[in-house]
Amino acid sequence: MESQGKKLGEGDGGRVTARLLKAHTGEFALDSILLLKLRGLGLVDLGCLGECLSLEWLDLSGNALTHLGPLAALHQLTVLNVSHNRLTGLEPLAACESLQSLNAAGNLLAGPGQLQCLVGLRSLENLRLQDPLARLSNPLCASPSYRAVVLELLPGLKIIDGERVTGCGSELYQLCRDLDNSLQPSPCPSSRATEAQPWVEPGYWESWPARSSSILEEACRQFQATLQECWDLDHQADESLAQAEQALSPARAPSSFVF
Structure with a gap:
């Protein structure tokens, strides 16, 4: 799909068109699009992107954009990635009052004045201006x-x-702190091994905040799936340990081997 999208982008002269958007999403109505990935298409003009009024998640990274004018109409936009472009300002984003996460690494923002337009965005919590791993700043x-x-x-x-x-x-940050603390050597080491204790209380992961968007719903679903995989691995590990203990038990015949 990306290679097809790239050809479409080039054919449209680097401009976002309804044809390109429908090809990438399969949606016939632009205002029905919720998530959109237009990465690395050589875009220089956002064209009709402002007509995607329901858009919540947008990836425009790796293009050649110098302005974001049409984004001013996207009042539902929550997550935006405009990294690796040629932006010298972010002024249109002042109208994106729902914006929570912005990645603007790898652009031409020269000073804090270029961020003044973000002051009124009360929901903005996550801002990336540089990414050392990707060598973007x-x-x-x-x-x-x-x-x-x-x-x-x-x-x-x-x-x-x-x-x-x-x-x-968040709870995840606190859990990481608890894990770090648990790995620190004890000041008074005991000669007796203690039984391992769970890091969190039962039901710790079952309580979730109210889900206010399709993006959060999808994130929760993926996280629950990852947790289920962890629980399955934990169960398999318990079974393997039990088998190993049984195999190494003195009651086993001397001729027994563990593979």
Whole structure:
């Protein structure tokens, strides 16, 4: 589909058209599109993208965009990736009041002034301006104090460049802290081994916040599937340990072997 989309993008002169959008999504009505991936299509003009009024998740990374004008109409947009483009400003995003996560790494944002338009976005919690693994950054990231400046400008942020910056964080963050603490050597080591204890209380993962969007619904579904895989692996590990203990028991005949 991506190779087909690339040909369509090139055929449309790097402009987003209804034809390109329908080819990528299979939707006949543009205002029915919820999730859209237009990565690496050589786009220079967002064209009719502003007609996707229900859009919640949008990936425009790896293009040649210099402006985001049509995005001002996307009031339902929650997640936006415009990394690896040629943007010098983000002004149209001031109208995207539902925006929660923005990846703008790998652009030409020169200073904090280019982020002033984000001040009114009260839902914005996650902002990425550089990605060392992908070797993407912005000129403003060259300043050693840029993170502090960004936080002063946008105090509602919880995550900058993939790192949590405020509070103890979510249950997952707290769980990671608990795991770290559990791996620290004890100041008074005991000669007796203690039975392993669960890291979290029973039912810890069963309580979920109210799901307010299709994106959150899908994230919860995928996370539940991952948890189920972990539980299955845990069950298999318990069975393997039980078999190993039985095989190594002194009651076994000396001629028995474990493979």
